[in-house]
Amino acid sequence: MLEKILNPNKSDFVKLSQRPVLDNSTLMTGVQTIFNEIKRNRDAAVLNYTEKLDGIKLSSSVYDITGVNADSIEIEESLKNAIKLAYKNIYAFHCAQKSSGIDVETMPGIMCSQRSIPLTRIGLYIPGGSAPLFSTVLMLAVPALIAGCKEIILCTPPDGSGSIHPAILYSSLLCGISAIRLAGGAQAIAAMTIGTKDIPAVDKIFGPGNQYVTAAKQLAQNYNVAIDMPAGPSEVLVYADATCIPEFVAADLLAQAEHGSDSQVILVANSVWILDKVNDHLTIQISNLPRKAIATQALSHSKAIFIEDVETAFDFINEYAPEHLIIASDKAESYINLIKNAGSVFLGNYCPESAGDYASGTNHTLPTNGWAKKYSGVNLDSYMKKVTFQSITRTGLNNLGATLITMAEAEHLQGHANAVSVRLNY
Amino acid sequence: MLEKILNPNKSDFVKLSQRPVLDNSTLMTGVQTIFNEIKRNRDAAVLNYTEKLDGIKLSSSVYDITGVNADSIEIEESLKNAIKLAYKNIYAFHCAQKSSGIDVETMPGIMCSQRSIPLTRIGLYIPGGSAPLFSTVLMLAVPALIAGCKEIILCTPPDGSGSIHPAILYSSLLCGISAIRLAGGAQAIAAMTIGTKDIPAVDKIFGPGNQYVTAAKQLAQNYNVAIDMPAGPSEVLVYADATCIPEFVAADLLAQAEHGSDSQVILVANSVWILDKVNDHLTIQISNLPRKAIATQALSHSKAIFIEDVETAFDFINEYAPEHLIIASDKAESYINLIKNAGSVFLGNYCPESAGDYASGTNHTLPTNGWAKKYSGVNLDSYMKKVTFQSITRTGLNNLGATLITMAEAEHLQGHANAVSVRLNY
Numbered sequence: 001m002l003e004k005i006l007n008p009n010k011s012d013f014v015k016l017s018q019r020p021v022l023d024n025s026t027l028m029t030g031v032q033t034i035f036n037e038i039k040r041n042r043d044a045a046v047l048n049y050t051e052k053l054d055g056i057k058l059s060s061s062v063y064d065i066t067g068v069n070a071d072s073i074e075i076e077e078s079l080k081n082a083i084k085l086a087y088k089n090i091y092a093f094h095c096a097q098k099s100s101g102i103d104v105e106t107m108p109g110i111m112c113s114q115r116s117i118p119l120t121r122i123g124l125y126i127p128g129g130s131a132p133l134f135s136t137v138l139m140l141a142v143p144a145l146i147a148g149c150k151e152i153i154l155c156t157p158p159d160g161s162g163s164i165h166p167a168i169l170y171s172s173l174l175c176g177i178s179a180i181r182l183a184g185g186a187q188a189i190a191a192m193t194i195g196t197k198d199i200p201a202v203d204k205i206f207g208p209g210n211q212y213v214t215a216a217k218q219l220a221q222n223y224n225v226a227i228d229m230p231a232g233p234s235e236v237l238v239y240a241d242a243t244c245i246p247e248f249v250a251a252d253l254l255a256q257a258e259h260g261s262d263s264q265v266i267l268v269a270n271s272v273w274i275l276d277k278v279n280d281h282l283t284i285q286i287s288n289l290p291r292k293a294i295a296t297q298a299l300s301h302s303k304a305i306f307i308e309d310v311e312t313a314f315d316f317i318n319e320y321a322p323e324h325l326i327i328a329s330d331k332a333e334s335y336i337n338l339i340k341n342a343g344s345v346f347l348g349n350y351c352p353e354s355a356g357d358y359a360s361g362t363n364h365t366l367p368t369n370g371w372a373k374k375y376s377g378v379n380l381d382s383y384m385k386k387v388t389f390q391s392i393t394r395t396g397l398n399n400l401g402a403t404l405i406t407m408a409e410a411e412h413l414q415g416h417a418n419a420v421s422v423r424l425n426y
Numbered sequence: 427m428l429e430k431i432l433n434p435n436k437s438d439f440v441k442l443s444q445r446p447v448l449d450n451s452t453l454m455t456g457v458q459t460i461f462n463e464i465k466r467n468r469d470a471a472v473l474n475y476t477e478k479l480d481g482i483k484l485s486s487s488v489y490d491i492t493g494v495n496a497d498s499i500e501i502e503e504s505l506k507n508a509i510k511l512a513y514k515n516i517y518a519f520h521c522a523q524k525s526s527g528i529d530v531e532t533m534p535g536i537m538c539s540q541r542s543i544p545l546t547r548i549g550l551y552i553p554g555g556s557a558p559l560f561s562t563v564l565m566l567a568v569p570a571l572i573a574g575c576k577e578i579i580l581c582t583p584p585d586g587s588g589s590i591h592p593a594i595l596y597s598s599l600l601c602g603i604s605a606i607r608l609a610g611g612a613q614a615i616a617a618m619t620i621g622t623k624d625i626p627a628v629d630k631i632f633g634p635g636n637q638y639v640t641a642a643k644q645l646a647q648n649y650n651v652a653i654d655m656p657a658g659p660s661e662v663l664v665y666a667d668a669t670c671i672p673e674f675v676a677a678d679l680l681a682q683a684e685h686g687s688d689s690q691v692i693l694v695a696n697s698v699w700i701l702d703k704v705n706d707h708l709t710i711q712i713s714n715l716p717r718k719a720i721a722t723q724a725l726s727h728s729k730a731i732f733i734e735d736v737e738t739a740f741d742f743i744n745e746y747a748p749e750h751l752i753i754a755s756d757k758a759e760s761y762i763n764l765i766k767n768a769g770s771v772f773l774g775n776y777c778p779e780s781a782g783d784y785a786s787g788t789n790h791t792l793p794t795n796g797w798a799k800k801y802s803g804v805n806l807d808s809y810m811k812k813v814t815f816q817s818i819t820r821t822g823l824n825n826l827g828a829t830l831i832t833m834a835e836a837e838h839l840q841g842h843a844n845a846v847s848v849r850l851n852y
Contacts, residue, residue, distance in 0.1 A: 075836075082832040089532040096530045097540065104522045106515040106787035114523065114788075117766060119800055131837045167836055203800040221647075221656075226800040230650075245852070251845040258841035285848075290840050332817070340543060344814045351818040352845040358833040359826055361532035362540075362814040374545055374629040374652040376812035386802035388770045388788040391758070392777040400785055406508040407784045410501075410593055411557045414716050415684035419677040419778035422711075426671070 001282040002253075002267060002304035004275050010315065016303070017320040019232060019264060019369050024215050031215045035190045035223075042196040049187035054128070054157045061191075061198050063164065063180040070173040075166045083167070086359035087138055087174055093361030094143040097380035109396020116384040121151040121200065123192035124177075125207030128157035128184055132165035133208070135357065139364050139378065140206045141175035147383035152177050153202055155192060157184025185209070189216035193225045204228070206365070206378065228378055232369035235264030236353055237322035237342075239313065239335070240274050244328035245349050249274075250281030252326055252352055253302075254295055261297035264368075266320065267304040268313050275304040314338035321372040324353045343372045397423055427708040428679075428693060428730035430701050436741065442729070443746040445658060445690060445795050450641045457641045461616045461649075468622040475613035480554070480583045487617075487624050489590065489606040496599040501592045509597055512785035513564055519787030520569040523806035535822020542810040547577040547626065549618035550603075551633030554583035554610055558591035559634070561783065565790050565804065566632045567601035573809035578603050579628055581618060583610025611635070615642035619651045630654070632791070632804065654804055658795035661690030662779055663748035665739065665761070666700050670754035671775050675700075676707030678752055678778055679728075680721055687723035690794075692746065693730040694739050701730040740764035747798040750779045769798045823849055 008016055037045045043061065051057045070080075102114040124140045126133055137154070144152050154177050156164055162182065172180060181199050183191055188199070189209075193216075195201030204226040205217055217227045236256035240249050253265045269275055282299065289295055307313040314335070317325065321341035329335065332347035339345060343366030344356050356362045365378035376382075392400070401424045408416035434442055463471045469487065477483045496506075528540040550566045552559055563580070570578050580603050582590055588608065598606060607625050609617060614625070615635075619642075621627030630652040631643055643653045662682035666675050679691045695701055708725065715721055733739040740761070743751065747767035755761065758773035765771060769792030770782050782788045791804035802808075818826070827850045834842035 076832075078828075078832050079836050082829040082836075085826075085829045086833065089536070089538075092532045093528075093530050093538045093540075096528045099525075102519075102522045104519050104787065106518045110515070110781070110786050112515075112519045112787040114519075114805065120766065131839060133837060135833055135837060218648075222644075224656075224795070224797065226797075230647075247852070248845070248849055251841070251848040255839070255841040255845040258839060285844065289844070290838070295841065336815070339813070340546065341811075342813055344816070347815060347817040348819075350820045350823045350849055351816055352823075352830075352849065354830050354834055354842040354845050355536070355818055355823070355826060356814070356816055357842060359829050360536050360816045360818065361530065361538040362816055367811075369650070371650065371652075372811065372813075374811060377814060379540065379812050379814075381807065381812070385767075385793075385798065385800060386805050386807070387765070387768055387798075388782070388803060388805075389762070389773060390770070390777055390782055390786045390788055391773040392781055392786065393774075394776050397776045397778075397781070400511075400781060402504075403508040403511045403785050404778075404780050406502075406504050407512065407561060408780055410505050410508075411559060411561065412716070413557060413681070413684060415677070415681040415721065416780040416783060418711065418715070419674070419681040419780045422677040423674055423776055423778065426673070 001279050001299050002302050005303055005305045006272065007306060007308065013316050013319045017370065022211065024211060027211060027215045028219065031186045031212060031219055034186045035194065035219060038187060038190040039194050043198050046183050046187050046191050046196060046199065050158065050183060054184055056158050056160060056162050058158065058162055058182060061181045061183045063182050065178065065180060068173065070170055073166050073170045075170055079167060080170065083134065083171055083174065086135065087142060089359050089361035090138055090142045091146065094146050094380050107396065107399050109393040109399055111391045113389040115387055115389065117387050118148040118384050119203045120149065121202045122149050122383065123202035123205045124152060124154045125188055125205060125209055125213060126154060126156040126168060127209050128159065132167050134167040134171040135364065136208060137168055137171035137175065141177055143378065143380050144383050145175060147380055149383055151179065153179045153181060153192060153200060155181045155183045155188035155199065158182040186212045186216035189213060189220055193220040193223045228365060228382055229367055229375050230371060233262040233264060234259045235322055235368055236324040236326060237266040237268065237317060237320055238326040238328055239317060240267065240269040240328040242271055243330035244274060246274060246277035247281045248349055249278045249328050250285050253282065254285055254289060255352065255354055257295035257298035258289060258291040261294050263298040265298055265302035268307055268317060270308055270310060270313065272306050275306055278304065321370045323366045323368045323372060326353060341373045343367050343377045427705050427725050428728050431729055431731045432698065433732060433734065436738065439742050439745045443796065448637065450637060453637060453641045454645065457612045457638060457645055460612045461620065461645060464613060464616040465620050469624050472609050472613050472617050472622060472625065476584065476609060480610055482584050482586060482588050484584065484588055484608060487607045487609045489608050491604065491606060494599065496596055499592050499596045501596055505593060506596065509560065509600065512561065513568060513600055515785050515787035516564055516568045517572065520572050520806050533822065533825050535819040535825055537817045539815040540812055541815065543813050544574040544810050545629045546575065547628045548575050548809065549628035549631045550578060550580045551614055551631060551635055551639060552580060552582040552594060553635050554585065558593050560593040560597040561790065562634060563594055563597035563601065567603055569804065569806050570809050571601060573806055575809055577605065579605045579607060579618060579626060581607045581609045581614035581625065584608040612638045612642035615639060615646055619646040619649045654791060654808055655793055655801050656797060659688040659690060660685045661748055661794055662750040662752060663692040663694065663743060663746055664752040664754050665743060666693065666695040666754040668697055669756035670700060672700060672703035673707050674775055675704045675754050676711050679708065680711055680715060681778065681780055683721035683724035684715060684717040687720050689724040691724055691728035694733055694743060696734055696736060696739060698732050701732055704730065747796045749792045749794045749798060752779060767799045769793050769803045
């Protein structure tokens with residue numbers, strides 16, 4: 001099933017790590033038109049796009065949930081309990097990321113501090129479509145709650161009856177979100193960027209989406225709105241050694257492949273027999289998969305790579321910088337120090353990516369497309385900014401003053417020097 | 427000197443906070459041409475631009491400093507000592523930002539962790555021009571050293587003799603930077619984005635610059651290179667109460683105003699007499715300033731605002747979200763809880779912005795243009811990415827498995843459920 005590559009040259013690692021390049025320049029023109037239209041006609045424009053693209057005429061994008069009680073929502077009790085457990089684990093892990101701040105007296109009388117302060121108003125985008133991504137509601141809203149963001153706006157496209165999936169509603173209520181707006185696609189991103197009467201402009205936009213949403217988030221940055229991270233198709237890289245269980249590896253690769261036909265799936269193993277065994281299990285397991293067609297397409301451009309030397313294997317993995325990295329091994333911990341670039345890492349034979357996708361506690365909003373080399377996944381810090389403070393006493397300025405004046409004058413900034421000397425001479 | 431505004435309406439706060447809008451769309455076309463040219467002709471293109479724009483023909487952009495000893499560099503001993511003290515304070519404050527990571531057992535058998543891992547190769551841009559910004563070398567390189575970035579490339583334009591300012595060289599050596607490249611402007615950013623033989627492509631680009639550099643950094647993001655933050659003209663907001671010393675406030679405003687004619691300078695005070703007194707001192711102090719012409723221009727579009735109520739004053743300040751916020755007061759600490767949006771805060775009458783610009787220990791690379799609402803200034807985290815890990819035992823998966831399957835099936839992702847059940851059934 002997977003194309004086999006044996007002992008590739010190091011010089012090919014960059015090429016082997018390349019993802020398909022998406023040229024979104026034509027897309028951008030269309031998305032810019034949507035931004036212009038939202039800027040001109042605000043809510044009327046949003047509702048027009050909703051009618052045109054989601055096929056439903058709404059009188060307002062406001063989805064009123066006043067008085068709706070989570071308990072009364074009609075989803076299976078088992079799903080409610082699963083969502084509550086996921087919430088609890090995500091809450092615990094992101095809560096542990098809180099920092100009480102830093103205080104350092106760098107010199108007598110010079111106190112430097114750093115504090116994390118929450119963003120005020122954030123926007124979450126939850127895609128509609130075939131699968132109701134209620135798990136993404138938890139992943140994006142729980143850390144916002146912990147950070148203390150004052151306002152959370154959630155945009156999601158309406159279904160055919162002008163409503164949203166009950167599991168999305170349930171998850172939103174669990175997270176205390178009261179501002180749900182029925183708007184999807186680039187128009188939702190444009191509205192959260194520019195601001196309308198019903199959809200306020202936000203400081204930062206979080207969340208996944210199709211290529212229109214991705215392009216709109218990229219454009220939003222030009223309007224001074226922050227975004228969680230650039231987005232691309234989801235991906236997994238599994239590293240398997242002789243202690244792996246090929247049946248599990250095949251299942252993990254398929255879990256990624258079913259996401260979309262553009263999903264990236266890579267297997268790296270230190271024995272050729274692993275590649276063959278995994279391929280055998282892929283053939284068996286894929287036959288019963290409901291999303292078999294999608295998974296087959298994804299696998300068709302995926303690779304199984306044999307690299308015997310472990311250091312070389314991790315050189316490749318770090319060059320690839322996968323969103324998800326599974327270490328399929330009984331001694332997974334022994335590889336940790338070799339990992340330089342990855343979004344989230346799954347250690348051991350009993351740690352499927354699904355665990356992090358839903359409920360282990362880690363976040364599932366992660367850098368794709370090699371961005372794991374330079375971007376973190378969503379974490380508590382994504383909802384805060386770090387502000388520095390310095391407090392200087394008269395004695396402190398006596399201690400530091402001459403240094404400041406010397407440096408300012410060497411940079412030809414006499415005004416900077418004067419701000420010190422006017423105090424020292426007072 | 428400063429235009430006085432008395433008790434503005436809250437509804438005017440957004441308008442009063444607006445910075446001049448720079449349309450860089452024509453600039454972008456020129457910068458894109460530079461990127462295309464660098465992509466086509468690599469080092470030859472860089473050297474061509476250097477000849478055309480910096481007026482010097484180089485045979486290579488590599489600035490060889492092999493064997494150069496910091497002690498032998500010809501700058502005043504007092505400047506060397508000042509730079510060393512600044513280095514020490516910046517090092518101490520950024521070192522305290524190190525995190526040992528987070529480990530949480532969210533459920534029995536489910537261990538979730540977060541670790542900070544350094545970026546591998548970063549690029550620093552240090553502008554040339556009238557003032558040698560050696561302080562920026564310290565601010566950008568010291569945290570990179572602490573983070574453990576493997577490679578630091580420093581680009582700076584050559585002077586007329588194909589050399590760089592000795593204070594920049596001294597600071598670079600102090601920070602252990604060995605890879606200095608003589609390249610400036612958009613062509614330096616393009617080279618660090620695309621990569622040439624002499625200037626390697628980097629993961630992330632840090633540093634200030636003129637509008638061409640700013641536009642080039644914006645463009646670099648489209649090529650998958652990260653940047654420290656968007657940039658705009660530097661700015662200060664001083665909040666002064668009855669315990670301020672107007673002479674000091676005037677000096678601080680001038681220190682900012684001398685940066686550039688587009689600098690933003692705002693005074694907010696809770697008494698009108700403060701505005702008048704500060705204006706008097708501005709008139710006196712500006713007369714002897716070497717960069718008087720620049721400062722005068724900056725002050726011409728700056729404002730002094732009287733807001734009597736302290737909460738209202740901070741509503742405005744948080745809407746403005748200044749890069750630098752000085753609290754000119756004997757009881758500065760009492761205002762801290764009112765501060766929601768600022769890059770760096772200077773507390774008390776003896777804490778000029780110059781302290782943070784050079785040597786208190788905090789970073790001087792900070793969000794301008796209201797971006798302090800959503801971006802942190804440069805800090806240790808800017809040089810690292812946070813990677814999550816999960817380690818799950820067989821027992822852990824037994825505990826979490828049913829939850830994962832329920833959620834996966836509710837999202838119609840059977841492959842995700844299979845990756846769990848194949849393990850539970852093994």
